[in-house]
Amino acid sequence: MPLLMPLMVGALLFALGVYGVLARRNAILVLMAVELMLNAVNLNLVAFDVYLRDGLLAGQVFTLFVITIAAAEIGLGLAIVLLVFRNRATVELDGLTDLRETDPPTALPVTADEQAVAT
């Protein structure tokens, strides 16, 4: 089997994850896109492990570690999302702008573009 086949699948899955993280507004969908990216990395690790015939099985063991860390990450991520939902009654990432820099007092009038971003 050409090594490029798993690598291509991995690269495309990673790009899909990047799109999902950037384009989605719902926090849980963003977590799903992160899972896609982690899976792309796993596919690369296994492909290179088998390609190099590693004696320590480093690629596959790392894949197991990544799966474990992904499980921990999704658990904590969902706990945080639930906390945000309990406090704000929304999970839309665009609405969480508390840490956004406020306009300085002498700022120019808000343009239509900025208003669209702020809402």
Place this chain on the structure above:
Amino acid sequence: MLFALLGVVAVGSGVLVVTTRHLVHAALWLVLTLGAVAGCFLLLSAEFVAWVQVLIYVGAVVVLLLFGLMLTRAPIGASDELDSSRGQQVAAAVTAAAVAGVLVASLVDSFRGARIDLSGDHVAGSARQAGEAIFGSWVLPFEVLSLLLLAALVGAIVLSRRDISPDPVPLDTRSGD
């Protein structure tokens, strides 16, 4: 050939995960993507990793995501509120296309013609071999990882429990309730 088929399934359902307008459908398409990736692991002779993927990702992570959807009162049915503004979507698509372009170009340039040798009865990832590797060479990282899981578990419980307030009331003052 089978691998190409599984790859197409994985990427196709991955596209649906990030574009569908039904929240629950996204989680179910994610099941298909993760299952197809597990099939890819099997074809790459990494049996143990494939079954762990099925058990943990398809079994646990997706169920956890569905619970999250339920608890955040996710809209049932199609919803336009899932995606960011059109401009941000275009910017995200351009970024993702650039990432894919760079990755594919550099990988093709580096590994053109390299082949994975799967001939013979060489199985690199049976449960026996994986277990020997984890509990032989990798036992210290494995233990550290179990500590990490414990910390994540405690953190998730602390975050999601209602009765732990951020500034705790002294015990003697709340004995009345």
